Amino acid sequence: MTEMLIIDLSKCNGCGLCVEVCMCQKLVLVDNVVKIRSKIECRQCMRWCTMCEMVCPTGAIQCPFEVVTEE
Amino acid sequence: MSYTLPNNPEAGIILDDMSVEVELLQSSTYFSGLSSKELDSIRKYIFEKTVARGEIILFEGEPARAVHFVISGVVKVFKTSADGKEQILYLARAGDSFNDVPVFDGGLSLASAEALTQVVLYGMEKGDMEARLREHQKLAENVLQVLSQRIEQIVSLVEDLSFRRVTGRVAKILLENAEDTSGQQPKLTQQQMAAMAGTAREMIGRSLKLLEDEGKVRLERNRIVIRDKEALREIAGVGT
Numbered sequence: 386m387t388e389m390l391i392i393d394l395s396k397c398n399g400c401g402l403c404v405e406v407c408m409c410q411k412l413v414l415v416d417n418v419v420k421i422r423s424k425i426e427c428r429q430c431m432r433w434c435t436m437c438e439m440v441c442p443t444g445a446i447q448c449p450f451e452v453v454t455e456e
Numbered sequence: 457m458s459y460t461l462p463n464n465p466e467a468g469i470i471l472d473d474m475s476v477e478v479e480l481l482q483s484s485t486y487f488s489g490l491s492s493k494e495l496d497s498i499r500k501y502i503f504e505k506t507v508a509r510g511e512i513i514l515f516e517g518e519p520a521r522a523v524h525f526v527i528s529g530v531v532k533v534f535k536t537s538a539d540g541k542e543q544i545l546y547l548a549r550a551g552d553s554f555n556d557v558p559v560f561d562g563g564l565s566l567a568s569a570e571a572l573t574q575v576v577l578y579g580m581e582k583g584d585m586e587a588r589l590r591e592h593q594k595l596a597e598n599v600l601q602v603l604s605q606r607i608e609q610i611v612s613l614v615e616d617l618s619f620r621r622v623t624g625r626v627a628k629i630l631l632e633n634a635e636d637t638s639g640q641q642p643k644l645t646q647q648q649m650a651a652m653a654g655t656a657r658e659m660i661g662r663s664l665k666l667l668e669d670e671g672k673v674r675l676e677r678n679r680i681v682i683r684d685k686e687a688l689r690e691i692a693g694v695g696t
Contacts, residue, residue, distance in 0.1 A: 402530055405509060405573035433677050435646055439657065440530045440572055442549060449643035452634045454682045455674070 390437065394418055396445035403437035403446050412437060419446065481578065483551050484525040486598050494592055501584040505577045513569040513577070520558030520565045522579040526550050529575030533567050543617075544658040546609060547572070553602060559585060560603075616659050625653040626663040628692035630673065634682055667691075 399417035411422045435448040478495045481487045481502065487495060503522075507513055513524065516535060524531075531548040545567055548554045558565050559582045580588070589596045616622045629652050633644055646664075650657040664680065667673045672688055674681040682688060 402573050406530075435661070436572065438645060438647060440547065444647065447645045447647065449645050449678065451643050451679045452630050452682065453679055454634050454685060 390421070390433070391447040391449060392419055392421070393445045393447075396443040398443055398445070400442060402440045402442070406436040406440050408434060408436070480527050481525075483527070484553065484578070485551055485602055486523075486525060486553055486595065488598055490592065490594050494594070498588055498592070498595075501580055501588065502578050503580070505579065507571040507575045507577060509571055509573050509575075511571050513571060513575075514555060514565050516566065516568040517564050520555055520563060520582070522581045523553055523556050523559050523585055524548075524569070525553050525578045525580075527576040527578055529571060529573040531575055531577075532570045532572050534570070535567050543662060545613065546658070556599070556603060557606070560599075613656070613659070616655050622653055622655045622659045623663040623666055624692050625655070626660060627667065627672070627688040628694060629653060630667075630680060630682060631685070631688055631692060631694070 404412045438448045534544045646660045649660045
């Protein structure tokens with residue numbers, strides 16, 4: 386299953402910057418808190434751009450990476 | 457009444473005295489601590505501009521006409537190399553400014569600026585800014601503080617870029633956090649890697665891209681795949 390990005394609702398201040406920068410439009414603001422629109426893989430994103438994590442002023446959104454070794 | 461600046465059709469709109477919000481002006485570090493009277497006298501020299509996401513606000517190398525203040529949104533300030541590689545210098549958020557240095561030294565813009573989101577900017581033309589600095593000591597003190605912090609930021613970036621320290625540290629972090637024999641797969645964000653490496657987040661993205669371009673790793677959606685462990689060890693400066 387594709388790892389989803391992590392949202393810490395306690396830190397989210399509803400600024401909506403992550404929604405604005407998301408190229409896949411997977412993020413949406415609901416009741417002033419960011420939510421992931423769908424768990425289905427976005428076919429437009431070949432990789433995580435991590436722009437949402439970059440612009441978030443509170444660190445509420447995180448894009449975690451697994452580190453693996455190629456066999 | 458609103459009108460565009462002469463000889464600068466890109467400048468936006470100069471608002472009348474009632475439109476530039478004093479509160480928003482005060483949110484900018486430049487104007488912090490100025491009295492209402494001072495802000496009242498300053499705001500007629502301010503222009504406002506709204507920029508759409510993805511729009512380039514200014515290009516590296518063009519004549520620097522105005523200092524910009526971010527009122528809302530996020531602006532990416534970056535340099536581009538001859539072969540198209542991009543280095544983010546910093547993100548300017550609400551309260552921050554950009555294009556200060558070239559305006560004060562009368563040169564060309566040192567970096568480009570792109571709106572990452574819809575952005576509302578205030579700005580002041582070079583000549584107006586110089587006159588206001590002479591009139592308001594507090595403004596001059598604030599500018600000094602902003603520029604000092606900017607220098608510290610840039611020096612730190614230069615240090616990291618010059619000595620390849622960050623890439624070496626990132627390589628070490630990747631090696632230490634790769635899946636182990638227990639099947640545990642620790643996950644890291646770029647923010648965490650930045651904290652571990654003692655650098656800015658912007659440097660992590662650059663280091664990962666560099667390692668990928670050199671074929672040492674491959675970046676996938678939510679995975680960093682180590683392709684050449686020995687090479688990473690060498691870059692990290694650790695034994696085999």
